[in-house]
């Protein structure tokens with residue numbers, strides 16, 4: 002029977018080279034050193050067994066050197082002290098985040114000034130005797146970047162891309178049971194060969210590792226494809242394509258039983274097919290099923306189904322394979338996206354896999370947290386820029402109802418890049434959330450014959466593997482692009498010879514989608530550009546992409562490419578473009594434009610690196626949500642500006658807003674929301690107190706927000722997104738740390754350094770504060786709040802019990818939070 006064990010725990014990690022580990026061998030299975038069991042580990046008799054020992058003795062005699070080691074011929078150097086510099090880690094892990102910031106490397110700003118290097122992971126593990134006779138495969142969801150893997154003295158393989166999943170069949174290399182001894186896996190990770198992207202890419206085994214065991218007759222890896230052919234008259238027609246691999250050397254007769262279960266585990270449909278597959282061969286079989294009264298996957302009701310594939314051989318089930326999917330149709334028409342036949346305005350953000358405290362090594366819970374934050378903003382679509390994501394991100398989008406544009410890293414049709422494309426398509430094509438594949442981003446396609454040929458090949462391959470979803474390429478210019486949906490980046494601001502409206506007019510058959518927009522710089526809680534501190538004004542920065550200062554008066558301009566307001570109005574004028582994909586939902590490390598050092602993160606996010614809302618978050622809420630929104634900026638702590646005018650902005654989707662300072666009305670302004678006007682502004686002469694915005698619809702008050710002048714920082718406040726954790730060593734509580742005044746109000750200018758102490762059944766996984774110019778380590782025990790906020794990630798251990806988090810700072814009242822970590826049965 003198939004099992005899939007998580008293989009994330011109890012790895013040893015070493016930063017830097019550990020000696021020379023070879024990949025070539027003169028004799029089978031004889032690479033020594035760290036790739037095999039060491040003295041204190043349990044040897045398999047053969048590894049240093051009879052044959053090798055005799056050879057070693059002969060050579061010792063011939064050379065007259067009693068200390069000669071056979072490994073000098075067969076294998077690798079092992080450092081003298083094998084234990085120096087090795088630490089125990091669990092995965093996912095990003096070693097780059099543990100390095101000190103450095104300005105040394107060329108182009109360091111793109112990688113957030115965290116240097117690359119080489120890191121080794123080594124794990125000793127046992128395989129029970131009863132597993133002999135099963136196929137055993139090790140699966141890596143993602144390793145950054147170039148990786149090499151050795152198992153028990155054999156070199157197993159290299160993998161180049163940090164963004165694609167890969168696996169190795171290690172059945173024959175393993176040692177089974179007590180008698181054979183300990184198994185050793187060694188993984189070398191190396192970022193020194195060059196970056197794949199222009200953003201922070203981290204380093205190490207940053208996604209999950211799995212050990213999968215199954216019969217020699219089994220569903221192939223990523224071997225199912227479930228698709229909705231049509232839905233009508235309360236029936237859905239489903240095709241299930243199943244690829245079976247027969248790794249026996251003889252022909253096998255078997256039956257495939259495919260069952261579709263609803264979310265309560267109730268059988269919705271089932272079918273069986275008899276098949277025969279030759280030895281060491283594969284076979285793909287199509288089965289048609291119908292589901293009555295299907296619960297469709299939609300954004301408001303993201304219903305999931307489980308397709309269970311059972312292989313029966315001589316009446317026994319030899320493999321059971323589960324595919325989680327949804328029943329739904331997607332179609333991109335000339336006026337945009339249709340999900341289950343209904344138009345959906347795409348309210349999208351582009352994002353990298355990166356977060357405070359963990360870098361690229363996001364625990365599953367953090368993926369989910371990020372998606373929830375985006376949904377709260379009204380966002381309904383996520384572009385995986387510019388590479389396939391971790392599987393758990395897609396699972397969160399499936400569960401929570403977020404559409405996904407999944408993106409190929411590089412649009413090249415070399416064999417290696419086609420393999421990467423295939424791995425994305427085969428791995429991910431059952432996710433109902435994915436509505437479109439993007440084959441590339443801003444490639445230099447226009448006018449190049451070579452690029453056209455490459456795109457044609459890639460397009461044909463992608464359509465063959467998944468004929469159900471449209472393809473796009475995110476481009477700055479549409480010249481020469483032949484693709485289902487013309488993806489346009491920054492059509493609101495990049496002025497070529499033609500506007501996108503004119504281009505569309507000249508291409509009456511085209512379908513167009515905005516694949517990237519806005520690129521607006523801002524820093525949470527900052528209202529004036531601060532190049533020395535690496536921070537941008539929330540009104541809009543005066544600095545261009547290349548870091549040049551523009552002459553735009555006090556308030557700043559578009560920052561990067563355009564303001565959120567300009568992009569939204571552009572969309573309203575060009576509704577055939579499907580919606581917006583804002584660059585980006587969250588800040589990420591690296592790509593520190595417009596500044597370089599001391600900035601270490603980007604400034605594009607609507608939310609900062611910790612997921613705390615910047616002011617523009619409320620602008621997007623006001624264009625993307627129906628419920629009444631009103632938001633005031635800036636904060637109201639400007640004692641140094643008493644008597645001087647302060648620019649006040651209000652974001653709203655209501656028709657009128659009244660501004661009130663200390664009980665005195667400063668007037669009512671109308672917002673022409675239908676025409677895309679969501680930002681109102683006032684010049685207010687500063688006096689401390691309470692500034693309030695009161696929003697009206699049809700003359701009725703529907704929402705209000707206030708900013709109060711606070712007194713000094715007085716106390717720390719901790720708040721968890723959930724106080725119950727699973728005691729699985731993986732679950733995470735996301736804790737918002739704020740500094741408050743005596744009245745409990747957030748102090749928006751506080752920057753106190755907070756010390757964290759964790760006791761009980763949990764550990765501090767990481768810290769952050771969203772400040773692009775902060776160089777405190779995400780992996781320490783202390784972090785300053787930035788404009789009132791910091792973030793702590795606390796991870797469970799595998800023992801149930803309480804976890805206490807104490808936060809203290811000189812001169813502030815401390816806070817203590819208790820979390821409960823429970824066994825899964827208790828939750």
Ligand code: GAL
Nearest residue numbers: 442443490517520561584592
């Ligand atoms: C785009 C690019 C993104 C990011 C962005 C910054 O052109 O696709 O990856 O670099 O610019 O504005």
